[in-house]
Amino acid sequence: MDPPGRRSLAADGLGGMPDRAVPVEWQVAADEGFRRVVRHGVEIARPESAHSVHVELDGLDPGAEYFYRFRTGTEISPAGRTVTAPAPGARTRDLRLSFTSCADYQAGWFTAFRRMAEDEPDLIAFLGDYIYEYGDYKYPVRDQAGGECLDLAGYRLRHAQHKADPELQLAHAIAPWAVVWDDHDIENAWAGDVPEQPDPPFLQRRAAAFQAYYENMPLRRAQRPSGPDMRLYRTLRWGAVANLHMLDTRQYRDLYACTGRSGTVGADCAERFAPNRTILGAEQEAWLDGELRESAATWDLLGQQVFLMEMDWTNGAGKGYSNEGWDGYVASRNRLTAALDTYKRNGVVLTGDVHSHWAGEVKRDFQDPESEPVAVELVTTSVTSAGNGLDEYPNTGILLQENPHVKFFNGRRGYVRARISQKEMRVDFRSLPRVTEPYAAAYTSGSFVIEPGAPRLNPV
Numbered sequence: 001m002d003p004p005g006r007r008s009l010a011a012d013g014l015g016g017m018p019d020r021a022v023p024v025e026w027q028v029a030a031d032e033g034f035r036r037v038v039r040h041g042v043e044i045a046r047p048e049s050a051h052s053v054h055v056e057l058d059g060l061d062p063g064a065e066y067f068y069r070f071r072t073g074t075e076i077s078p079a080g081r082t083v084t085a086p087a088p089g090a091r092t093r094d095l096r097l098s099f100t101s102c103a104d105y106q107a108g109w110f111t112a113f114r115r116m117a118e119d120e121p122d123l124i125a126f127l128g129d130y131i132y133e134y135g136d137y138k139y140p141v142r143d144q145a146g147g148e149c150l151d152l153a154g155y156r157l158r159h160a161q162h163k164a165d166p167e168l169q170l171a172h173a174i175a176p177w178a179v180v181w182d183d184h185d186i187e188n189a190w191a192g193d194v195p196e197q198p199d200p201p202f203l204q205r206r207a208a209a210f211q212a213y214y215e216n217m218p219l220r221r222a223q224r225p226s227g228p229d230m231r232l233y234r235t236l237r238w239g240a241v242a243n244l245h246m247l248d249t250r251q252y253r254d255l256y257a258c259t260g261r262s263g264t265v266g267a268d269c270a271e272r273f274a275p276n277r278t279i280l281g282a283e284q285e286a287w288l289d290g291e292l293r294e295s296a297a298t299w300d301l302l303g304q305q306v307f308l309m310e311m312d313w314t315n316g317a318g319k320g321y322s323n324e325g326w327d328g329y330v331a332s333r334n335r336l337t338a339a340l341d342t343y344k345r346n347g348v349v350l351t352g353d354v355h356s357h358w359a360g361e362v363k364r365d366f367q368d369p370e371s372e373p374v375a376v377e378l379v380t381t382s383v384t385s386a387g388n389g390l391d392e393y394p395n396t397g398i399l400l401q402e403n404p405h406v407k408f409f410n411g412r413r414g415y416v417r418a419r420i421s422q423k424e425m426r427v428d429f430r431s432l433p434r435v436t437e438p439y440a441a442a443y444t445s446g447s448f449v450i451e452p453g454a455p456r457l458n459p460v
Helices: 111-118 152-163 168-173 202-216 281-292 330-342 397-402
Strands: 022-029 035-044 065-072 082-085 095-100 122-128 178-179 234-238 242-246 301-305 345-353 357-363 373-379 406-410 413-420 425-432 443-451 454-459
Touching: 022 242, 022 406, 035 242, 065 168, 065 373, 082 168, 095 111, 111 168, 111 425, 152 168, 152 202, 178 242, 242 281, 281 330, 301 357, 330 373, 345 357, 357 425, 357 443, 357 454, 406 425
Parallel strands: 095 122, 122 178, 242 301, 301 345, 345 373
Antiparallel strands: 022 035, 022 065, 065 082, 095 413, 234 242, 357 373, 357 406, 413 425, 425 443, 443 454
């Protein structure tokens, strides 16, 4: 018999499973001991889907806690916990939300996932880079299985190693997840149909990455990929308290402004302002506008990948903007902020990507010095990417002075937790002193309160 975990990391990415369909029994219970099983059934795990199963249920009680497990043959899984959203229009159930991004296996230990699980949230939002496609580092904190992900077997293997991590298992077992990808789930800095590197053929590689992503993530049949295409954007509703709009800023975006490659561009990059440029694509923009127009929730949360608020990254008199974030798609940002303003939504943007904590206020139009904020942006740090980090870097104070709408920074790893009610949204930025060693304690590096009708960050 292979040691625990060995079979799941077979080189073909199939976990050593036989090339045949396998029946998988599932149970959902109202208690952790499974004395009150409320639903049960059988799904067929097929080799063409890497023996993954996706169970979609209806008819469960709203606003309730449930437990679930799987069985095949003589093997039975540990129990997982989930909760159902409150009934439409319900206003009395707060949403306890945690979110993070960027889990690079080689860069450190996934302690942030353990600390998130200990908070017992109702929902975990993961905002991109669940895996990294890179090959082996010269000096990794932990050794990964396989080299650079280039084909379906490679992406499946990388996901399998992540799923074998005990800290990540705790986070998946404690709460339902809402997920979107960023670049490293497929390839660094890809934009629409354009890759950073042309070999192997990108759409073939993207199809393989999308397939492995769907197999390994808690996604519905509506998100099943069709080759290199996969509709990931969608809305999750928590009664009348909050709508969570999960966005895809990678698959439909125009190519990077002025240079064609991701990086920093100066104030002379006029292409950033082209009125037809989009980071979401026309169809997703229209969908989001409709969701905001029809929303009746107190809060509209936008889960997405890259900085939405303007950021001048150049110290001193010059200006430097990331053409990978919404600064490279100014018209697209202005259409979104106009919708938030016109429909009088309480917008809170949840962002990943940059491997550090930030909080700021999103103006209606950053080119207008008199423009007022229409939303706030909460940027989570990474789980491990970029190593241990620092609470502050030498140029942090200068960056904050040159971007006065930014109210907070912390450069450690961790996650963000929030408690969202009709009355307020309370936010804690949770940081870890190190990820190069396991089991570090988390601490709160910053806390804010946001009130409906006032898109401001109020320090606690």
